[in-house]
Amino acid sequence: MAINRRNFIKGIGAGVACSVLPSSVVFAENRKLFSGDRLVFPRLRYDVIVVGAGPAGIPAAIAAARSGARVVLIEEDMAPGGAPVDMFVTFMCGGPRVGLFRRLVQDLNRSYPLGGRPSDTFGEAGGDGKNHWWMPSSFQQAYQRMIAEQKNITLMCGAPVVDTLVEASGNRNRVKGVRVMRNGVFQEIEAPVTIDATGTGLVAATAGCQVMYGSEAKSDFGESYGLEVSDGKVQPCTQMYISQRVRNDARFPIDSFKSGVLENDHRRWAQEQNREEFYRNNTGIFLHWGVSVFCKDTTDPVQVAEAQAKALAGQSKMMQDLQDAGFCVHLAPKIGIRECRRIKGETVVTVDDLFNGTQPDDKIADARYAIDAWGWNIPEEVKRKVKPYGIPYRALVPLDTEGLLTAGRIISGTRLAHSSYRVQPICSSIGEAAGTAAAMASLNKTSVRNIDVRKLQSELEGYGLFDASK
Ligand SMILES: Cc1cc2nc3c(=O)[nH]c(=O)nc-3n(C[C@H](O)[C@H](O)[C@H](O)COP(=O)(O)OP(=O)(O)OC[C@H]3O[C@@H](n4cnc5c(N)ncnc54)[C@H](O)[C@@H]3O)c2cc1C
Incomplete structure (x- = not known):
């Protein structure tokens, strides 16, 4: 049914009869207008748009808001949380568990333990010898609380982003914002910086960014381990x-x-x-x-x-x-999808970065986890060759595109490297870094490529992102 003035007013009547909303729920920016007989939502403007409220997008939004940016966090599900909530991935692998992720774990342990004595630290190597998990609804509540602490975040749930607003900028595309489907009506939202934290890379793909999908051949990125010939397969x-x-x-x-x-x-x-x-x-x-x-x-x-x-x-x-x-x-309401698009960035993290424990100059997150590529018969000794490594900022910056950062499992890396950094603690640290970087670029009116990466690193250090002993 198309939404027009008549049935919109009928809808309001029904709403009033069955529910009373607290006045704080109604914001000026949410006003509905009519163009002729058609319901429209006005164009909104923020400092930072984050698409996807999962383990990467939530810390991204919180970090950007904490840096003083006005943020909209857009989620297609009716509740935030991403894979732990909608795919029941309620177990955490890898580490380090630092920054906002550590806070999440502390809250889960304090408020929702299922039994035993969960540890906050999970030890140096990211494991304390026991397996802890929590209910999906516990993640939802803990995440909701973390988001609510930040006044500068508008959370928009049940609103899938369906397109990206792009303009030409020299020899690059500039992402100006996104188009969401809100209550059956398209709404445009603009910001100097958008973060794609969808887990699927949909925003980057609709902006025309280069994407990678499925296994590449090891020769594609000069990797010492991998397939001789690409097979295009993703994990099951x-x-x-x-x-x-x-x-x-x-x-x-x-x-x-x-x-x-x-x-x-x-x-x-x-x-x-x-x-x-x-x-x-x-x-x-x-x-x-x-x-x-x-x-x-x-x-x-x-x-x-x-x-x-x-x-x-x-x-x-x-x-x-x-x-x-x-x-x-x-x-779980959704089947668990481990792998979708990976966005090609200014650099590509390879399996040799994991084997060599590469610590790039522009490191924005620490990462520790074995190669975990389901459906691929990799010898245990190869899986465990991974040393602690760093995620480079350039892997978050899509090639040939301005105004856009990526966060979470979709950042730029080969399929084997992705199978390691896709776990939640690492996705969260990447998100926290992306949000901090996005606020720096947006508030300083500079490109995501031109931010002061040393300043970014020192801010992240201040938030405990690099302290793996915590
Ligand atoms: C079966 C399975 C088992 C796993 N096991 C583990 C494990 O044991 N331990 C571990 O740490 N990790 C595990 N992982 C990996 C981990 O859960 C994910 O890689 C991680 O959640 C990725 O975080 P993300 O924020 O990048 O993406 P997601 O968690 O996918 O979050 C993305 C969010 O974006 C939203 N979104 C997508 N498209 C749109 C759109 N167009 N508009 C608005 N919103 C949108 C989604 O609804 C979602 O909420 C597993 C994953 C799967 C699937």
Whole structure:
């Protein structure tokens, strides 16, 4: 139904009858206007636009606001959180867990532990020997609180960005802002700097940036390890879920699972070999990595829907066994997509940067995590060759484009490098750096390429981003 003046007014009547909004919810910028009979939202202007409220976008928005920028954080889901909330990726890998991510973990531990004694630090190497996870709704609440602390952030949920506003600027494209679909109506939002933290790279792609997708050949970026010939494949998608005891006599049907089940605060994954220890612990709530399926094109909604249907069919027996044993199953609303577009930037992080522990001059985040490329049979000794390495600022800056930064798993790196830095603590540090950089560029009226990177690094240092011992 098209929204026109008549049914809009009818809608208001219905709204008043069933809900009373606090007055603070109505902002001047949210005024609806009419052009003839058509409802329009006026063009908005901010200092920084962040698209995607996930593990990278939320810290990006908070960091930009903390630096004094007026920020709009746009999310297509009805709630912020990204993969931990909508794909049930509620387990954290890698490190260091610093800056805003450390605050998130502290809040999760304080407010929502599922059992045991979670640690804030996870040790030097990013692990404390135990596996901790939290409920998706806990991430949502903790993230909401962190966002609400910043007065300068307008959070816009249920508003997919559908296009990018671009103009020519010399031999580059300049991103001026984005177009969102808001309540069935397009709205344009402008800012000197936009951050693409979508996990899919949609903003950068619609701005005409160069994108990479699937495995390249190792010769493409001079890597010492990789495929001889590119196969264009991305990592498989996994349908995550949580099972929870609902009957007193419920006994977890461990024989139905070969792997992929995590009991909170347990030292090992649930497997037949450690069943006695597993039953002794008996917390009654489990995180499941369900069936994994290959999806050729994770940018295509039809193929993603097919992948989800296939994964669900593949795991129906396991879910039924759980139900029969006295457990209920909470299914993630979205299938977990590990890999989509990667944006080609001023530099490309390679697997040799990980093997050599490269610490670039323009480092904006520390990173520690093994190569974790699902669906690719890589020997363990190769996976573990990774040393602590640094993420360069130039990997956040898309080639040939002004006014745009990238954050999170979509930054510029090869597929193997991406399989390491895609984990949440690292995505969060990248986001925090991107937000700080975006505010510097926007408030100083300079290009994202021309900011003072030393100043950026010293600001990030001040926020504890490089202190891996915390
Ligand atoms: C199955 C699976 C298992 C994983 N396991 C682990 C693990 O054990 N530990 C770990 O640390 N990491 C794990 N990861 C990786 C990690 O969860 C992701 O790489 C990380 O969440 C990426 O963060 P991001 O902010 O870049 O993207 P996302 O988390 O994908 O967030 C992007 C946000 O942008 C929004 N968005 C997208 N398009 C638009 C649009 N057009 N308009 C508005 N909003 C938009 C999305 O709704 C989402 O909220 C796993 C991932 C998957 C899929």
